[in-house]
Amino acid sequence: MSIQRYSASDFGDAMRALLPPGQAWEWPRGGTGDTLMLAMGRELARVADTAPGVVSAAVAVHVPAASNFHVSAYRAVAQAEVVRQGAAVSDVQVDHLVCQPFQVGSTAGSPVWSYRARYLLRVRYRAAVVDRAALQARLETFKQAHVCLWFETI
Numbered sequence: 828m829s830i831q832r833y834s835a836s837d838f839g840d841a842m843r844a845l846l847p848p849g850q851a852w853e854w855p856r857g858g859t860g861d862t863l864m865l866a867m868g869r870e871l872a873r874v875a876d877t878a879p880g881v882v883s884a885a886v887a888v889h890v891p892a893a894s895n896f897h898v899s900a901y902r903a904v905a906q907a908e909v910v911r912q913g914a915a916v917s918d919v920q921v922d923h924l925v926c927q928p929f930q931v932g933s934t935a936g937s938p939v940w941s942y943r944a945r946y947l948l949r950v951r952y953r954a955a956v957v958d959r960a961a962l963q964a965r966l967e968t969f970k971q972a973h974v975c976l977w978f979e980t981i
Contacts, residue, residue: 907965
């Protein structure tokens with residue numbers, strides 16, 4: 828897909844075309860009004876030049892590292908991180924956090940999933956030996972967008 832590029836003067840001319848008719852809005856080239864339009868056009872051109880990079884970066888961030896994820900894969904990543912920290916594999920546990928949508932007080936039509944995520948994974952760790960920030964950072968780079976991680980201490 829090709830994105831058409833516009834210059835600052837293109838944006839300035841477009842804004843000038845949106846001005847109401849009349850001599851008050853007919854500015855000479857190089858005058859105050861023309862300079863104002865060109866300055867605003869420069870900012871719009873700068874934003875337009877960065878837009879393709881922002882879209883590409885957003886797409887790159889959301890491309891999964893693998894095509895399928897299982898709880899065992901999350902466990903392996905968490906265990907590798909705690910071993911890297913010098914803790915034991917048994918110092919971290921990753922499992923499904925089961926949501927019971929139909930409980931006392933539930934009605935038909937109640938939301939079944941969280942507003943934040945479709946799947947909740949509980950990560951339990953020993954706070955005395957595991958650095959939560961490092962563990963969370965490692966799992967956040969691995970997880971898919973529809974997965975929410977719930978951290979608890981053991």
